[in-house]
Amino acid sequence: MTGKGGLTKEQLKQAVCEAIDRHGNEIIELGETILHHPETGFNEGKTAAIVADKMRQIGLSPETGLALTGVKGRLRGTTPGPRLAFIGELDSLRTSDHPLADPHTGAAHSCGHNAQIAGMLGVAMGLSAIGATEHLAGELVFFAVPAEEFIDVEERLRRKEKGEIEFLLGKPELVAKGHFDDIDMAMMIHVGSHDQMSKRSYIADSSNGALVKQIRFFGRASHAGGAPQLGINALSAAMIALNAIHAQRESFYDQDTIRIHPIITKGGDAVSVVPAEVHMETFVRGGSRDAIIDANMKVDRCLRAGAMAMGAEVEINTIPGYLPQRNDRGMGEFFGANVEAMFGPGSFDIGGHRTGSTDMGDISHVMPTLHPYMGGATGGGHGADYAIAEPRLAYVEPAKQLALMAVDLLWDDAGAARDILKAWKPRMTKEAYLTFQRGTARTELYDGGKDI
Ligand SMILES: [Zn+2]
Ligand SMILES: [Zn+2]
Numbered sequence: 039m040t041g042k043g044g045l046t047k048e049q050l051k052q053a054v055c056e057a058i059d060r061h062g063n064e065i066i067e068l069g070e071t072i073l074h075h076p077e078t079g080f081n082e083g084k085t086a087a088i089v090a091d092k093m094r095q096i097g098l099s100p101e102t103g104l105a106l107t108g109v110k111g112r113l114r115g116t117t118p119g120p121r122l123a124f125i126g127e128l129d130s131l132r133t134s135d136h137p138l139a140d141p142h143t144g145a146a147h148s149c150g151h152n153a154q155i156a157g158m159l160g161v162a163m164g165l166s167a168i169g170a171t172e173h174l175a176g177e178l179v180f181f182a183v184p185a186e187e188f189i190d191v192e193e194r195l196r197r198k199e200k201g202e203i204e205f206l207l208g209k210p211e212l213v214a215k216g217h218f219d220d221i222d223m224a225m226m227i228h229v230g231s232h233d234q235m236s237k238r239s240y241i242a243d244s245s246n247g248a249l250v251k252q253i254r255f256f257g258r259a260s261h262a263g264g265a266p267q268l269g270i271n272a273l274s275a276a277m278i279a280l281n282a283i284h285a286q287r288e289s290f291y292d293q294d295t296i297r298i299h300p301i302i303t304k305g306g307d308a309v310s311v312v313p314a315e316v317h318m319e320t321f322v323r324g325g326s327r328d329a330i331i332d333a334n335m336k337v338d339r340c341l342r343a344g345a346m347a348m349g350a351e352v353e354i355n356t357i358p359g360y361l362p363q364r365n366d367r368g369m370g371e372f373f374g375a376n377v378e379a380m381f382g383p384g385s386f387d388i389g390g391h392r393t394g395s396t397d398m399g400d401i402s403h404v405m406p407t408l409h410p411y412m413g414g415a416t417g418g419g420h421g422a423d424y425a426i427a428e429p430r431l432a433y434v435e436p437a438k439q440l441a442l443m444a445v446d447l448l449w450d451d452a453g454a455a456r457d458i459l460k461a462w463k464p465r466m467t468k469e470a471y472l473t474f475q476r477g478t479a480r481t482e483l484y485d486g487g488k489d490i
Contacts, residue, residue, distance in 0.1 A: 065163070075140075078145050225373075242365065257272035257313060270349055274347075280318075282339075320337070
């Protein structure tokens with residue numbers, strides 16, 4: 039069928055891809071500028087300003103300061119209908135030995151989120167340049183979001199105490215503040231490393247969720263040489279807890295893909311003093327909410343056991359993290375067909391489970407969501423060798439793939455988007471999601487010496 043002005047769907051797809059190609063150098067420049075100015079989660083002020091400026095330049099009227107740094111603009115189709123969001127994550131990681139790390143903060147784009155922002159702005163530029171929404175129904179929402187990486191726990195807890203944020207990740211915070219209320223479905227494209235993928239693009243069916251734990255063991259200081267028998271060694275308590283956690287691993291089901299990876303962030307004050315305070319952090323990751331809750335209960339048991347063994351105290355702070363990701367198959371089939379049309383048969387893969395986590399998982403509980411990977415980088419994700427190797431593939435091609443999705447889903451009175459929404463059963467209502475997340479937040483102080 040043809041749309042307005044006799045244009046076919048395929049002609050519109052081609053026109054918007056050509057428009058994006060015409061903006062190719064500008065899109066690459068945006069990606070590279072952000073790459074060279076990395077900012078960590080909830081601190082992405084300069085990156086957010088770049089996004090807002092570009093949105094204003096192309097005639098959108100962006101809302102800014104959403105969950106501190108988020109920026110949202112929109113293009114409306116001819117008639118009301120499904121509202122499809124294209125998401126780009128603003129934040130960098132901290133990888134201080136990365137060659138492009140900020141020398142003051144250690145921030146570096148070692149997860150390639152700069153490419154997401156370039157792609158998200160690129161599709162907005164292409165669609166608005168040719169007035170594509172005159173041929174589409176519903177709305178397109180361009181959404182730059184803060185803080186996908188769960189880092190800087192102490193800094194974010196301070197922000198929480200001051201009331202600046204409730205959740206320590208961007209998307210949960212945006213949901214809580216109502217900034218996803220005017221969106222019906224969402225997608226983003228994450229740049230992937232050629233060293234870690236066999237196809238040009240893939241979508242996993244699912245990925246792990248996670249709880250985050252901040253742990254402090256308290257003992258008693260004393261002279262480590264002269265009178266260790268008078269101290270209570272908090273480091274020993276932590277070590278016993280770590281070994282107890284390791285001993286749990288055979289109690290997990292393989293299909294739950296549990297990942298627990300604690301680190302000690304403070305091991306003592308001075309080598310000549312029995313450690314009186316030891317700090318640990320860990321994620322408790324798993325493939326389902328039930329699996330995460332079960333593993334978390336076991337971790338708490340192990341932490342208490344360490345404290346009890348030494349007569350120490352332990353404070354266990356459990357912080358809501360990521361929900362498991364569930365990609366929408368209907369959206370994924372459109373995406374896969376477009377990738378194969380552009381890059382050839384066999385260039386795309388769908389299925390399987392990833393053991394990393396993303397807060398797109400949270401969004402996937404309340405609306406249809408898609409989180410594919412496309413190549414363009416080399417090196418290890420989160421590593422010092424992670425680099426954008428093919429700027430056109432990393433920055434420009436994702437913009438085109440987003441544009442093709444916009445046309446597929448919103449063409450012909452948004453028939454395809456309406457079908458996906460009709461078949462969609464929410465895993466949780468927004469209210470149930472927020473209740474669950476708030477319910478996982480807990481601080482426990484356990485005195486291991488009290489029963490003795
Ligand atoms: Zn990452
Ligand atoms: Zn990432």
